[in-house]
Amino acid sequence: MNPTFSAEEEAFRAEVVSFLADYRDLDAFFLQGHHWPRVKAFFAALAERGWLSLGWPVAAGGSGLPLSYEYILWDEVAYARAARTPLASGIVAKTIARYGDAAQCLHWLPPIRRGESHFSLAYSEPEAGSDLAAVRCRAERRGGVYVVNGQKCWQSYAQDMDYLWTLVRTGAQQSRGRGLSLLIIDKRTPGVTVNPLPTLDGDQLNEVFFDEVSVPVDQRIGPEDGAWKIMAEALADERHIQFPPGRVRRDLEEVISWARNRGLTGDPRVRAALADLAVRAAEVEACGLRVLDAMLRGQSGAVEAAANKVIHTVVCQEVARAALDFGGPAALVAGERVELLWRQSLWETIGGGTSEVMRGVVARQSLGLGGRT
């Protein structure tokens, strides 16, 4: 039993921390839309060091390092508030490496590894949020292309990304999860429209419309109607770097520092609240390590990741809300970090799978309870 990392891993962490000195607070609250050119440059700098492909298989041009390296990298990136984990080098690249043919690997992986191709996840729809098997956006095969018609909703960062990693219905509507496929859709293709949905943190989500959009068949990844299994495996690829505890560690440090600067830390109620939050932040860290630990021993980590998602995001909100509770009127001033944190953290328990869905996973897989009703 050893909850620490090896000397080599710690040396890597030191290298990462040193590198991040130039990028601290680059995208402090994941408002990527406002910072995209700089975030893009940051990803390019990571790529230069080979850090976008740390865990990719060697055959796919990656370093083939243990998952702990990706964990350490993205944990420190989150602590530095530099960027959220990108989709392209994670889910997209690992899925292409696993399911793509040789030509697809050759076409897509090198630019992703170089930090040049960027992707937005286009899964959710107005009528398919938590229930993805209800996706309606339709792709019809016509010769060498799929013609896509329909709507996606709630896409993060779609306004700036090059490609949409799109879940489409290729089978009958009633086929649920069995009739879905994954297409890479170039956002510049005629018929693609991206509209902003402003969010309460000052950033935006997007809705995406497809009107007779032609997508070459070789931009389908994996078998037709075979997306469900691929998506599940893709989620598994990223469990250890979704919601890294560094984010919460940093949130707490900032709130403590904010409280200290305003002379609040002598108040016993504030001290009690901060001690309580420190315990919660430690629980978050433990749950993050539990995900990595499960995956390092070859398990799926599905339960641990669901648990981590719940506790991580709930504690994000607890930290922000406590600061507003004890912060007095000064905490309400627009532009104060605690005020922005309060707004931004509302997103966390929704995006990437709601707390309700995640509790259902824990209830089913850890306690044998049917939590669907």
Added chain:
Amino acid sequence: MSLDLAFDDTQQAVADATARFCAERCPEAVVRESAGTLSRALWRELAELGVLALATPEGDGGAREMVAALESLGAAVFPGPLPATFLAAQVLDGDERACVASGEWIVSLGAPPLMPFAPLADCFLALDGGKLRRAQPRGTVVAVDTLGGEPWGRVELELGAPLDAGTRAWALHDTALAAYAAAAGQALVLATAEHARTRTQFGRAIGEFQAVAHPLADARIRLDAATTLARIAAHAWDTGAGDLRARAAVARLSAARGALAAAYTCHQLFGALGITLEGPVFHVSRRIRQLASQPPGPEPACDALLSRLGLS
């Protein structure tokens, strides 16, 4: 060696041996019957396993082995002053430590005059402001029944010299409490999940209702975290990590709160069965409640944590 949160073979062997011992010598019926008392014979038998000597120079293992044993003891709601005993074994020397480790002595740790296990105690450790002192009873012990079913008492104590109870001793105490409390809470959650899988209402198992399943999932998540935090604290103790005191404090606070929250959830989800004396919850929840409040309470752990945050 990289991250590994599981027990190694030795630690797992300690956990398994302790669990077997509990199943044979301290099944649920014994736990229930023992309320209000503590069997010296049972306590000595536990000591014969080597559990009470863990993390001492004479012991066959460190804090991680202690946590392995305590996870099994907590799951069985084994009675007795476990955290106080591990503290005493750190602060007493030579023959006295041997008396504690062999189970000959029952330890009472508290702030006089209300002292846990006072009617039985052979060794009194008194909390006196920030100090810990050996103490001797002056006069008789007046027995006191407690919520947790532990035999406490009121007694006037004559305080002796302060003991050298430093960071490591208190960290071990808090780690022991954390491992036990988290495991007791986990056992309750699992028992309640079993109930939710088998109890049917409205034609289905009640565990199919999210109103039942989700609170249990939340309890499970917190206690998994607390269990891991206790193991991390034990590793910090064994390796002499610099942030040991804060690690142990966090584990203690997390486990006590997580276990309490789980206990309330489980009382509720068992319905009327959950409020009966013979029911499946109270013999565990009372022990968790007592453990969370027992001297010295959560305050020193809170102070240690605030100090780590630079707020001392």
